[in-house]
Amino acid sequence: MTRTVIVTGGSRGIGRELAISFSKKNYNVVISYAGNEGAAAETKALCKENGAADVLTFKGDVSDENACEELVKTAMEKYGQVDVLVNNAGITRDGLLARMSAEDFDNVIATNLRGAFLMSRFVTKPMMKQRYGRIINISSVVGVHGNAGQANYSASKAGLIGMTKSIAKELASRNITVNAVAPGMIETDMTDALTDAQKESINSSIPVKRMGTPADIANAVLFLADENSSYITGHVLAVDGGMGI
């Protein structure tokens, strides 16, 4: 049986690596993205090169309820099942609390938390019917430990952890597991804005002395998405080179 995965925010960074990793396992791969057509097309080509059974790209905002419904409907019509959902789409709008606008707070919560809620809700029905599913939420080390300048982002990522545990309890008896991965500093466009000096200082503070790669995260997600990981649910797996110790 060919399994189907939906990766939100699959056009770039960690999401692209996830899409490629599931392709190597011969999944039907569905990636959503916000607007970067070129990056989505590139990821689609990479998925095909890496053995995806089929690839579908979907442009849509994860904070938009109709777009999420349409995304799951499109995947179901094409493949008849959704086995794995990775809620990976995420944004940052950093700033110290005193200067953070309510809009920047709301936008980050809408994409990072509401988006994961909506997508999880829409895949639950088909997953319950199948009596099989894996939902994996990409949280962050700052959702556990906090970070100055990221009140909005850390709230969204901490929220994801609470939601992961609640949904895990709701769906466990249906053979659907729900887990979170909490990455540390990972080399992607999101962290590209850091200066070399900032990166050096961060690296020296990480016990394994390097930033992580998207592949480090993909390995953890693939483990949780595996059929054999059926006894792991409601867990938050830190993949952070020891940052959170």
Ligand code: NDP
């Ligand atoms: P990138 O900025 O590299 O990529 C973000 C992806 O999300 C893109 O595919 C983008 O689409 C998509 N996206 C953004 N907003 C929306 C939206 N509203 N609807 C649908 N898709 C959207 O991010 P990373 O790969 O670095 O991060 C991926 C996840 O990992 C995020 O949740 C992030 O918070 C988390 N994370 C990252 C860390 C890091 O160090 N990089 C550390 C800890 C957690 P498009 O290309 O169209 O813009």
